[in-house]
Each structure stands twice: as C-alpha cells, then as structure tokens.
Amino acid sequence: MELSYLGWGDAGWGDEFARGALMTFAVATCAFLLSLVFGTIFAAFKLSSNLLLRAVADVYTTILRGIPELLVIYLIFFGGGQLLQTIALGLFGYDGYIDLPVFGVGTLCIGLSAGAYSTEVIRGAVLAIPRGQIEAARAIGMNQGQRFWRILVPQSARYALPGLGNVWQFALKDTSLISIVGLVEIMRTAALGSGSTKQPFTFFITAFLIFLVLAWLSQRVFLRAEAWANRGVRSA
Amino acid sequence: MDFELIAESLPRLAEGIDETLLLAGSSLVIGFVLAVPIALLNLSNNGTVRTLSSGYVYIFRSTPLLVQIFLIYYGSGQFRAELQAVGLWFLFRESWFCAILALTLNTAAYTSQIIRGGLQSVPWGQIEAARSIGMPGFMAFRRLIFPIAIRQALPAYGNEIILMVKSTSLASTITILEITAIAKKIISATYQPVEVFLIAGAIYLSLNFIVTRAIMLVEFWLTPHLRVDRRIPPVVRRTPAPVPAP
Amino acid sequence: MVAVMTRIGVAAAVAVAGLWAAGAQADTIRIATEGAYKPYNFKDAAGNLVGFEIDLAAELCTRMEAECEIVEQAWDGIIPSLIAKKYDAIMAGMSIKASREEVISFSRYYVNTPITFAVLSDSALVGTESAMEAITLGEVSAEEQAVIDAMKGVLNGLTVGVQTSTTHEAFMTEFMPEIDLKSYDTMDNMILDLEAGRIDAGYTSMTYLRPILEQGDDIAVIGPKMTGGPLGRGVAVGLRQEDTELRDRFNAAIDTMIADGTLSAMATEWFGTDISPTE
Known part of the structure; x- marks a missing residue:
C-alpha cells in the first residue's frame, strides 16, 4: 500500500479527502436537520385525529422506507427537475432549466429518506x-404554544x-450514495482517486476510516446531548 | 408518462427480482448464522471477546455499505497475487461473492444486536424459575429463552429484512444485474429515467410489502396469548333494580 | 383578485427564476463533462478537471466569443440532464450514434477514435492474429464479417468488459451477443477489473488505452481496430435538438480550428497521434 498517494497538495489526495469529508459532513448535517422538519410534520400528521393526514403520513413513511435510497436519489435527480419544469411551464410559462444543485437535491433526497425514520422516532x-x-x-x-415548547x-x-x-x-452513511450522481464527497473522491492511481484498496480504506472517525465523533456529541x-x- | 415504456420495461425489470431476492436471501441466512455467535460473544463475561465482537459491530454499523462493497470488490483486486497465493482469489474474483460478503458482514452486525436485545429482554426471574425446577440448560433455552427472545426480536428483524432487500440495489454498482442495474440498462437505451425508476421502485415496494405481511403473520402465530378476543362479547343483562312498590 | 393572483404568480416565477434558473444567464454556455475518461476529460491530483476536451472547450468558447462553464456530471445521467437543460452541451468523449440522435443532436465530430480489445500482457490472447488491421462497420463486407467472426471465436467462453451505455456496449450486444458481457459505471473501474483478472478483455477506445499502454507494460491490445456502425461516427459535442443556432456556432468554431491546424495540434498533444478530421 502506497501512502504517498494520500499526501497534501497537488500531488496527493489528502486535501481532496479533507474537502470531501467537509462536504459529507455538510450534506449530512443539512439532511439531518431537514429530516427533523419532515419528521416533526409527519409525526404530527400521524398523531392527528384527521384520517386524511394520517393516511398521507403513512404513505410517506411506507414509500420511503420501502424503496432503496439509491432509487430515491435517481428519481429525484432525474425526475425532480422534470417535474418542477412541467409545473413552472404550466403555471408561469417559464421555459428555462430549473437548476437543481447537486448539494440541494442530495440534501433533499437524504432528508426525505431519513425523515421517514425521524417520523417514527418523534412519534414514539x-x-x-x-x-x-x-x-x-x-x-x-x-396555551398551545406554551404546552408545545x-x-x-x-x-x-x-x-x-x-x-x-x-x-x-443513517444520514451520514447515506451521503455516500450521492457520489453516484456526482457530488464530490468522501466516496466520490475515493472513486476518482482509485481510478486515476489504480490503487483502489488504498483509497477505499481511507474513505472507510474517515467515515469511521466521523461516526465516532458524532456519537460522542450525541452522548453529550443525551446527558444534557x-x-x-x-438515575439509579 | 410513457405508458408504453412502462408496459415494456415491467417484464424486463421483473427478471431482476430473482437476483435481488437471491442476494438478500443468501446474505440474510448466512448473516443470521454469523450473528448468533457474535451476539453471544457480545454478552460474554470475557472482556477481550466482548471488545472484539462489539468492535466488529461498531465498524460495520458506522460505515456506508457502498464503501464496504467497493473496498471488498475493487480493493481485493489490488491484492490479487496475495489472494491467489492463499487460494482465495477464485472467490473474490466473482462480483457475486463480493456482494454477498459485504451484505452478509453488514447484516450480521445489525442482526447480532437484534438478537442480543431479544436475549436481554428475557426476565431473569424466568431463568431462575427454570433452574429452580431443575430444567437443563438447553431445555430452558428451547422452552423459555428462545420463545421469549424471538417474539421480542421479530419486529426489529422484520425491519432488517426490508433494509437488506433495499441494500441489494447497491450490488448494481459492481456489475450485478439485479433490478436497479436492469433499470439503468433500460434507461441507457430509452433516456427516460422517471418511468423506469418508478416501476423499479414499485417492485421494491411490493417485495417489502410482502415481507411486512409475512412478518406480521409470523408474529401473529407466535403470540397467541396476546391475541385480543375479537368476538363480540355476550351481552350481560343487568337485571334492573327492583322498583319498590309504591 | 385576478390581479393579486397574477402578481403572486409573477413574484413566484421571479423567485423561481432567481433562485434556480442558471439557464437564464443567456451568454454562458454550460458544458458537461464526465471527469473520468482519460485523456478526454479527467481529474488531476489537485482535483482540477483537465484533458483534451477541457482545452478544446476553452478554445472553442474563445472562438465563439462566449463565456463557458464546465459542469461535472456522472456519465449515467449525462443525456437526461442535457434534455432537462441542466447544461447546454456535452463534451465527454461522446460518439455520434443513431439511438442518441433520436433524443439529442450533435455538432460535427472533432475526433474519431478506433475501438479495440485490451487484454493483460500475460494473457493467452496476446498475439491473436487478425486478418485485417482496421474495420469500418456499418456496411460490413464478407471479409470483414469473417474477421469479426474469428474474433468472436477467440473470445468464446470468456468475459468482456465495457462501460455501460456506450457505443462499445452497443457493438458487443449487436455483433457478439454470445460473449459474456460485464458493464461498468466507469472505464477506470473496467481497467481495474481487467488488471484484477475478473474480465478477460476490455473493449474500449484506442485513445483511452494509449496513455495506459505508454505508462506500463501490463496491458496489450489485440484484434482489429474498429470504427463506424454501432460505434458511431466520431466524437462530437452533444446538444439539444432545438438548439440549432448553438450547433451552428460550435460547427463553425470547430471548422476554423481544423482549418488553422490547432485541432490537429491539440489532438496530437493529448492523444499522441492526430485523430482529428482533416476537413
């Protein structure tokens, strides 16, 4: 295993990995926050006495927990733009491209998937x-607001x-799937590096370890939060 | 919506169901077999053994499956000579083996935690009771621990099965022709991703619907004591208090 | 009421356009590339997109007096995203091919590259004799068909790798459907698997193979070099069918580069051989 490939600067991939890790962290954080929003809304729906709202929430969690995240990503990436464009053309006669930035769509995809799980957690x-x-x-x-807060x-x-x-x-790990549609995060960096240097093991084990460290660090944050x-x- | 395309691609996508189920099924079975000893090691009194097994679980639960698949598949290629020397290359050469290995290691980690949770849910008093009436260890396991643990673990294991069916879609990234890969192949000829991915999604959804129902059925069988009596209770006539004669 | 509705509609449209519509910037031509197809387009260790098509795009844009922006896009979604107007052009080693022309249009071709089989140097296939050096598919003569059949015999029972959704894949399914085929998301991954011995041969372009052949001696090339037919009619800029004006601008710029020899020089610089059209 040749570690010089992981050096810093123009010759090595170390700085690319650092940037990739930041991107992974950014997407995961935004997606997680988004999943809390979806989770709160749909948990409220599930707990509501309105039959229609409950049905909507059930459809949401059933679909997003039942189809692979990879497909959700493909669908929103290729279908989401198409759908928005149809709406924009029909409603406003706007016939341009509605650019769905990879970051935003990636966040939305993972936020939607993770939101289905958040819904159940918050409801419980x-x-x-x-x-x-x-x-x-x-x-x-x-009053109601006081009771809520x-x-x-x-x-x-x-x-x-x-x-x-x-x-x-879950959100953190799922960011790796966004690499498939081109967001340059940890996994995509590893794939590009392994292709150009022919050292797949070196690059994928690096990605593996970075994910492990991110998971470990964030677990500590959650333990702190739980203690707080x-x-x-x-307690006994 | 191009309904002609939907009608044409449905049978082709359905051809991938076998592959998807085979991937999910074999890794779930092998993963379960691996998970039992891992769960037991996890509950062991020996610190080293416990650290090892919980370390394994931790590593596989906190890294993405896609990275694991690429690491095993393309990563092993970097060590072809070494793997050939120990006679293991014929396995790693097959994308099928690599996919099953990654999926199995993954599900074994999750399943071991589900089993551990199930075993821990058995009230200690019950085991003591079994001992006090002189039940041998295995009999206690068969009659007491196992039935209680499996009822506790079943819903979580049902979720795990669904997660595995979904995870097989990642095998498409290492040349395995399952549902997602076939969908991509159709799209590469028609350039109409939405219709094709929607049907693929519907297929996964139906598969998982069947899994959910099957698990519910098994749960129903296993918990006769919790079944609510749905028969209409006989009407109990309350005899009205006798009206005192005026 | 109607006025209010209209105003809301306009405001929303403006918001939508302002937020997302990079397409509204009329002067900028956004060109998509894959970034994983050496030497056409790839990433260096500094993470920059480089390659023949990156240089070519810059030169073409100068000649068209246009602002250009290079967009990175995975190969899988490169055509759907063009149709969806995510960008305006594709320069990603994409060959002109009938099935693609049903959904997008192409400029004139800027390079044409033969396709052939790559094998490991220690493979038993090295040294396979071929009666013809080059074959033009399309209208295949009896003699050419014999060469293809001979190649098919050599590969019988073996596994060949291609990149998914490429002309190479189309050739294999049309001319050699009996041969086991493995499709990869990138050519780099296909070469990784060739070196790992998971496939016996890779079917890909000479231009992609040349730097690999020059770098080391572990890969060799066998069989005839093929062009035309399902392999397409050369690599060109992919455009939306309705953007005829943009296509004319690209064509004119490519023509001037052919005329003054810059395209030839650029091709030689990146491919080690002049694979640009002469006229």
Whole structure:
C-alpha cells in the first residue's frame, strides 16, 4: 500500500479527502436537520385525529422506507427537475432549466429518506410523554404554544435523542450514495482517486476510516446531548 | 408518462427480482448464522471477546455499505497475487461473492444486536424459575429463552429484512444485474429515467410489502396469548333494580 | 383578485427564476463533462478537471466569443440532464450514434477514435492474429464479417468488459451477443477489473488505452481496430435538438480550428497521434 498517494497538495489526495469529508459532513448535517422538519410534520400528521393526514403520513413513511435510497436519489435527480419544469411551464410559462444543485437535491433526497425514520422516532417520543402532564399544563392555563415548547419539546427530546442518533448515522452513511450522481464527497473522491492511481484498496480504506472517525465523533456529541437532556432526571 | 415504456420495461425489470431476492436471501441466512455467535460473544463475561465482537459491530454499523462493497470488490483486486497465493482469489474474483460478503458482514452486525436485545429482554426471574425446577440448560433455552427472545426480536428483524432487500440495489454498482442495474440498462437505451425508476421502485415496494405481511403473520402465530378476543362479547343483562312498590 | 393572483404568480416565477434558473444567464454556455475518461476529460491530483476536451472547450468558447462553464456530471445521467437543460452541451468523449440522435443532436465530430480489445500482457490472447488491421462497420463486407467472426471465436467462453451505455456496449450486444458481457459505471473501474483478472478483455477506445499502454507494460491490445456502425461516427459535442443556432456556432468554431491546424495540434498533444478530421 502506497501512502504517498494520500499526501497534501497537488500531488496527493489528502486535501481532496479533507474537502470531501467537509462536504459529507455538510450534506449530512443539512439532511439531518431537514429530516427533523419532515419528521416533526409527519409525526404530527400521524398523531392527528384527521384520517386524511394520517393516511398521507403513512404513505410517506411506507414509500420511503420501502424503496432503496439509491432509487430515491435517481428519481429525484432525474425526475425532480422534470417535474418542477412541467409545473413552472404550466403555471408561469417559464421555459428555462430549473437548476437543481447537486448539494440541494442530495440534501433533499437524504432528508426525505431519513425523515421517514425521524417520523417514527418523534412519534414514539411524543407518545412516551405521560398524558397527565399535558392535562396538568392545560389545567394551569398554558396555551398551545406554551404546552408545545415547555412540555412537549424538552420531554420528547429526552426520549427521542437515542433514536435520532441512529437517524444521524443513517444520514451520514447515506451521503455516500450521492457520489453516484456526482457530488464530490468522501466516496466520490475515493472513486476518482482509485481510478486515476489504480490503487483502489488504498483509497477505499481511507474513505472507510474517515467515515469511521466521523461516526465516532458524532456519537460522542450525541452522548453529550443525551446527558444534557437527561440532566434533570434522577438515575439509579 | 410513457405508458408504453412502462408496459415494456415491467417484464424486463421483473427478471431482476430473482437476483435481488437471491442476494438478500443468501446474505440474510448466512448473516443470521454469523450473528448468533457474535451476539453471544457480545454478552460474554470475557472482556477481550466482548471488545472484539462489539468492535466488529461498531465498524460495520458506522460505515456506508457502498464503501464496504467497493473496498471488498475493487480493493481485493489490488491484492490479487496475495489472494491467489492463499487460494482465495477464485472467490473474490466473482462480483457475486463480493456482494454477498459485504451484505452478509453488514447484516450480521445489525442482526447480532437484534438478537442480543431479544436475549436481554428475557426476565431473569424466568431463568431462575427454570433452574429452580431443575430444567437443563438447553431445555430452558428451547422452552423459555428462545420463545421469549424471538417474539421480542421479530419486529426489529422484520425491519432488517426490508433494509437488506433495499441494500441489494447497491450490488448494481459492481456489475450485478439485479433490478436497479436492469433499470439503468433500460434507461441507457430509452433516456427516460422517471418511468423506469418508478416501476423499479414499485417492485421494491411490493417485495417489502410482502415481507411486512409475512412478518406480521409470523408474529401473529407466535403470540397467541396476546391475541385480543375479537368476538363480540355476550351481552350481560343487568337485571334492573327492583322498583319498590309504591 | 385576478390581479393579486397574477402578481403572486409573477413574484413566484421571479423567485423561481432567481433562485434556480442558471439557464437564464443567456451568454454562458454550460458544458458537461464526465471527469473520468482519460485523456478526454479527467481529474488531476489537485482535483482540477483537465484533458483534451477541457482545452478544446476553452478554445472553442474563445472562438465563439462566449463565456463557458464546465459542469461535472456522472456519465449515467449525462443525456437526461442535457434534455432537462441542466447544461447546454456535452463534451465527454461522446460518439455520434443513431439511438442518441433520436433524443439529442450533435455538432460535427472533432475526433474519431478506433475501438479495440485490451487484454493483460500475460494473457493467452496476446498475439491473436487478425486478418485485417482496421474495420469500418456499418456496411460490413464478407471479409470483414469473417474477421469479426474469428474474433468472436477467440473470445468464446470468456468475459468482456465495457462501460455501460456506450457505443462499445452497443457493438458487443449487436455483433457478439454470445460473449459474456460485464458493464461498468466507469472505464477506470473496467481497467481495474481487467488488471484484477475478473474480465478477460476490455473493449474500449484506442485513445483511452494509449496513455495506459505508454505508462506500463501490463496491458496489450489485440484484434482489429474498429470504427463506424454501432460505434458511431466520431466524437462530437452533444446538444439539444432545438438548439440549432448553438450547433451552428460550435460547427463553425470547430471548422476554423481544423482549418488553422490547432485541432490537429491539440489532438496530437493529448492523444499522441492526430485523430482529428482533416476537413
């Protein structure tokens, strides 16, 4: 194994890998935040008493958990632009290209997939809050916003964090699939490097290790967050 | 929407179902066989053994499957001479073997955690009770631990099966002709990705729907004691309190 | 009410156009390339796109007096994204081919490169005799068919690799359907697998192979060199069918480069041999 390929600067791929890792981290973070948005919305739908909203949320989670993420990415990449263009042409007569930046679409794809998992995590966490607490909050005259921010969010965060840690790992790993449509993150850097140097093992083991480090670091952050969320809870 | 294209590509895509199921099925079976000892090692009292098995699980759960597949497939090519020397190259030469190896190592890591969770869910008191009535170890496992653990683990294992069916689509990146690869082949001739990927997606969705239903059925069989009696309960007539005579 | 609706519509259209529509910048021609097809277009260790087509695009744009932007795009989606107007042109070693002409159009070709079989130097196939040095497919003569059949006999029972969705793949499925075929996402991966011994031969272009042949001696070339027919009519700029004006501009610029010898010099610089058209 030739490590000189991983040097810094013009001759080596070290700086490309560093840039790739930053890109992976950026996409994963945006996708994770997006998945929280989707997760909150669809969890609210699933918990709602409206039959239609519940059905919409069920369709969303069933589809996104049932088809491969790779296909979701291909579909949105090739189909998303087409769809938007049809809408733009039909509604506004705009006949240009609606450029879906790789970063944005990649984030959307992973956010949608991860969102299906976030939905279940958040739904479970909300259900874990004892009903009496909401009733108590109502009894002392808290309005809906207060109930949401003071009771629901801090308590469900505690229950949701371990599950959301898994969703984050999922989003982080799924960024590697965006390489297939050309986003230059860790995996794409490794693929380009292995093709041009004929050292596939060197490059893919590097990618493998970078992912391992990212996963380890982020796990520590989540453990910290869990400790923080549980600070008011007495434990044995 | 080009419905003619949809009608034409459906049978071609369906030809890939065999390959997809074969990939998912074989790696799930081999992965399960591997997962049992890994789970047991994970629960062992020996620190070194525990570190090794949990290290394995950690590594495979925190790296992307795509990287694992490329590492095994193209990475092994860099060590062709060495692998030939130890007589293993004939295996790594086949993209099929590499895909199954990556998928198996992956699912073994996840499944071992599901099994571990299942085993840990068995209440200790039950095992003590079995011991106190003199049940031998294996009998206790067969009659007590296994039935309780599998009921606990089944929903999670169902999710794992679905994840594996989805993961097989990554085998398309190393020249294996399963559903996703066939979809890409059709698109390379027709340049109409949306229709073709939609049908491919529908096929995966149907496969996973069948898996979900099958798991629900097994769960139903395994938990007769939890079944809610759906028969309409007989109407209990409350005899009205006798009206005191005026 | 209608006025409000219209205003909302216009505002939204402006927002959409402003946010996403890079296409609205009329003067910039966006050219897509793959970045994994040495020496046409590839990435150096500094991560920059380089290659014959990168230089050619720059020169053509100067001559067309246009601003150009190179866009990197994986080969898989390169035609659908052109149709979807993600960019305006493709310069990615793409050959003119009938099935592609159904969905996009092409400029005149700027290089034409023969396609052949690559094998490992220690392979038993090295030294395979071929009755003809070069074959032009299309209308195949009896003599040429005999050469192809002989090649088919040599490869019988072996596995040949190609890049997916290429003219090379089209040739193999049309002329040698009996031979086991493996399709790769990139040519680089195909060569990796050839060197790993997973395939017995790779069917690809001489221009792609030349730098590999010069670098080391582990790969050799066998059989006749082929052009035409399913292999297409030379490498050209891929364009949307309705963009006839842009096609004319590209054609004119390529013509001036042929006339003053710059194209020939550029081809020689990158390919080691002049594979540019003479007129």
